[in-house]
Amino acid sequence: MTAFLQVLADAASQGSLYALSALGIGLIFGIMRLVNFAHGEFIMIGAYMLMLSAAPYVPLAILATLAAVILLALLTERIAFRPVRRANPTTLLVTSFAVSFFLQYLFVLIEGARPKGFDFLSSLAEPFVIGEVRVPKLNIVTIGITLVLLAALAFFLKRTHFGIQMRAAALNFRMARLLGVKANRIIAVAFAMSGVLAAVVSVLYVAARGELSPVMGLQLALVGFVSTVIGGMGSLLGAVVGGFLVGALTVALQASLPLELRPFREAFVFAIVIVVLLARPRGLFRGREARERV
Amino acid sequence: MRRLTALLAGISLATGLGAGAVSAADDEVIVGAAIALSSILAPYDDAPFKGAQLAIDDINAKGGVLGKKIKVVTADTKSDPAQGANAAIAVIEQGAELVLVTCDFDFGSPAAITAQGKGKIAFSLCAGDPKFGVQGIGDLAFTMGNGTxxxxxxxxxxxxxxxxxxxxxxxxxxxxxxxxxxxxxxxxxxxxxxxxxxxxxxxxxxxxxxxxxxxxxxxxxxxxxxxxxxxxxxxxxxxxxxxxxxxxxxxxxxxxxxxxxxxxxxxxxxxxxxxMGSIYGDDPDPAVQAVMDKFKAKFGAPPVTSYVLSGYAIIEAWAKAVERAGTFDGQKVAAELEKFKDEPLVAGLTTFTDEWHINLNRPxxxxxxxxxxxxxxxxxxxxxxxxxxx
CATH class of the missing domain: 3.40.50.2300 (Response regulator)
Structure with a gap:
């Protein structure tokens, strides 16, 4: 029983950062059908910003990181994605890869490819021990923040002026524009929000790992993307559930696969993802706009 | 067929002439570094390459190898195995007698295979895979790394x-x-x-x-x-x-x-x-400590890793083998390297055999x-x- 609870706690730990990354990617996809692979680089640049500004006062550094990543997300949207907004999704996807590589290699140039150690909020990495089950404090914080951000996002989308416009744009972009929704502004707001999500991941990720490198965001963007696909492209709740699911699968397979097969764990994770998609091609939670309307 | 042979002869003559045209001055010998100078692997090649430069300074100060001063030329593989062969050709065309390649079998072997094909010694800065040598590349490929x-x-x-x-x-x-x-x-x-x-x-x-x-x-x-x-x-x-x-x-x-x-x-x-050694100023071996001190004097900061020693040791080893062989010829130098038995180098006592071009029992x-x-x-x-x- 303890072992099972520990696997469950481990799964939640592993899944929480995936869920937050997936939320950032899912948000942009829902609105402009763009799979933003540069989201990983938003996280990476946030981490470097955190390191550069951490010295005097931690809350200030977190604010600086938030501001920097929001600005970066807005700039990326303005410079890279706005000119190709009307292009087909493949063009958008290729553009996002280009932005991702550009930012990554820019940081290889500026900061070098060797990872840098950076101790940040290491007290958070220590675990709470409940009975015999360990949960790092950081993961409780991460899960808490994920839930709060999800709730805030839901409130924003359902109750605020911008949120309603954003949902309208997600349902039918042209129709929304005809009705007076300002496309540029709505998309900019969405990017700013994905910037907030990326910056939060930067802070939590650095606290967990204590190391920075220009390629640190790759895995999170990849898993974040897979999670949104499982959850149902366009569904925010789906993205979060997908993130936790991939985390849970990873931990469960790590615990149950025989040692010789563990190096190929990822293959098993993705095989299960494929099975899920075969059963539910549109993911677990379909986005409303994906449904056929008569 | 005859035409093909003639064509091949022509090509080899042309490349031979080409190499001759840009080769070193008579009082110089070229060491070529076909390594990652940029991108992901650059930090890993950096320390050993700087070590090699230190050794070259030291050897040149003592009059060089076979009376010739060592000169370094470089070509960047951009951390891309596919660029390795081109980088090796680039340095060999500039007359390189020794080709330094990246600190890893997968990334370093393309350049080493090219060097092997041109009859030049290839030394990996620090690859640890025992395939780096006779079995995986050829009889002219060596690594100064410690085998896994x-x-x-x-x-x-x-x-x-x-x-x-x-x-x-x-x-x-x-x-x-x-x-x-x-x-x-x-x-x-x-x-x-x-x-x-x-x-x-x-x-x-x-x-x-x-x-x-x-x-x-x-x-x-x-x-x-x-x-x-x-x-x-x-x-x-x-x-x-x-x-x-x-x-x-x-x-x-x-x-x-x-x-x-x-x-x-x-x-x-x-x-x-x-x-391989301590970069923290407390290595018990004075020869290692001397290299660390020289490194700090030349580059302004202590090395990031001890792989600096493997780079230094490559030049040491090659210079010794060349002096013993009396020539820069790849085959003859390799034969001398294979005679190393507990050869004292800064990277440690080093042994190569005709089977193993990697260190399997170095302290x-x-x-x-x-x-x-x-x-x-x-x-x-x-x-x-x-x-x-x-």
Whole structure:
């Protein structure tokens, strides 16, 4: 029983950062059908910003990181994605890869490819021990923040002026524009929000790992993307559930696969993802706009 | 067919002439570095290449090799194996008699294969895969790195010397090197030294967090130490292990040498790294310490890792072999290198044979980490070298 609870706690730990990354990617996809692979680089640049500004006062550094990543997300949207907004999704996807590589290699140039150690909020990495089950404090914080951000996002989308416009744009972009929704502004707001999500991941990720490198965001963007696909492209709740699911699968397979097969764990994770998609091609939670309307 | 032969002859004549046209002045010999000067692998080639430059300064100050001053030319592989061959050709066309290649079998072998084809000695800055040599490339390819069988077995024997009996093996599966060190450790460890209390795998590149692995270490209750041959992404794993309250000694190979990552686990204690030498100013070997001091004087800061020694030792080794052979000819120099038996180089006593162009029993220095501070402990040499498997 303890072992099972520990696997469950481990799964939640592993899944929480995936869920937050997936939320950032899912948000942009829902609105402009763009799979933003540069989201990983938003996280990476946030981490470097955190390191550069951490010295005097931690809350200030977190604010600086938030501001920097929001600005970066807005700039990326303005410079890279706005000119190709009307292009087909493949063009958008290729553009996002280009932005991702550009930012990554820019940081290889500026900061070098060797990872840098950076101790940040290491007290958070220590675990709470409940009975015999360990949960790092950081993961409780991460899960808490994920839930709060999800709730805030839901409130924003359902109750605020911008949120309603954003949902309208997600349902039918042209129709929304005809009705007076300002496309540029709505998309900019969405990017700013994905910037907030990326910056939060930067802070939590650095606290967990204590190391920075220009390629640190790759895995999170990849898993974040897979999670949104499982959850149902366009569904925010789906993205979060997908993130936790991939985390849970990873931990469960790590615990149950025989040692010789563990190096190929990822293959098993993705095989299960494929099975899920075969059963539910549109993911677990379909986005409303994906449904056929008569 | 005759026309083809003529064409080939023409090409080889043309390239021969081409090389002749740009080759070194009579009082110079060229060493070419076809290595990663930019992108992902650049930081790993940087330290050994700087070491090579130090050795070249030293040798030139004493009059050079066979009376010729050594001159360095470079070509960037941009950390791309596909660019390796071009980079090797670029330096060979400038007259390189020795080609330095990247610190890894997968990334360094394309340049080495090209050098082999042109009859030039290729030296990997520090590849640890035993394939780097006769078996994987050819008779002119050497590496100054310590072979993974050496590192794995040395760690096992040293752990046994500490009196430990039960190991937890955390095998990083991200690259051949990290897997191979874990496997050779296990092979030597189970050969009468101790037992395995638990095992798990991890991938330093893709495992963002490692709660599952931490649970398996906790479950191996009688483990006395953790063997962790990690690569990039290793320090975050150590941070998470320590944060989870696991204080067991951690043994690491040369890949986790250096204090550039210690900020990730600032108060790390009870950890041990096997290295070529100490970059912390306390190496018991004065020859090593002298190289470290020269490095600081020339480049303004101490080296980031001890791989600086392998770069230095390559030039040392090559210069000795050339002097003994009396020529720069690749085959003859290789024959002299193969006669090295416990040759004293700054990287340690070095042996090459006609079978092994990699070090399989060189003594290595154990560095202890306490409270985030590195301290040289002792040089230790493997007694029983495991059989190399491909």
């Amino acid at each position: 069988p050496n590192e794995g077995a040395t760690l096992a024997e040293w752990a046994a010397k500490r009196g430990w009996k039960k190991a937890f093996i955390l095998k990083d599966v991200q690259v051949e090197y990290t897997k191979s060190v874990a496997d050779y450790f296990k092979g030597r460890w189970l050969d009468g030294l101790g037992e395995v209390a638990g095992e798990d795998t991890v991938n330093g590149q893709t495992d963002t967090q490692v709660p599952g692995q931490i649970s398996s270490i906790k479950a191996a209750k009688d483990a006395e130490f953790i063997l962790f041959p990690g690569g990039p992404g290793g320090p975050p794993i150590i941070r998470q292990i320590r944060a989870a309250g696991i204080d067991l000694p951690i043994l690491m190979p040369n890949s986790l040498d250096g204090n550039y990552w210690i900020e990730a686990v600032p108060d790390l204690s009870n950890a041990f790294v096997l290295t 290595m220095l154990v560095i202890e980490i306490q409270n985030g501070k590195h301290k040289a402990l002792e040089r230790t040499r493997v007694e029983k070298v495991p059989e190399v498997k491909f």
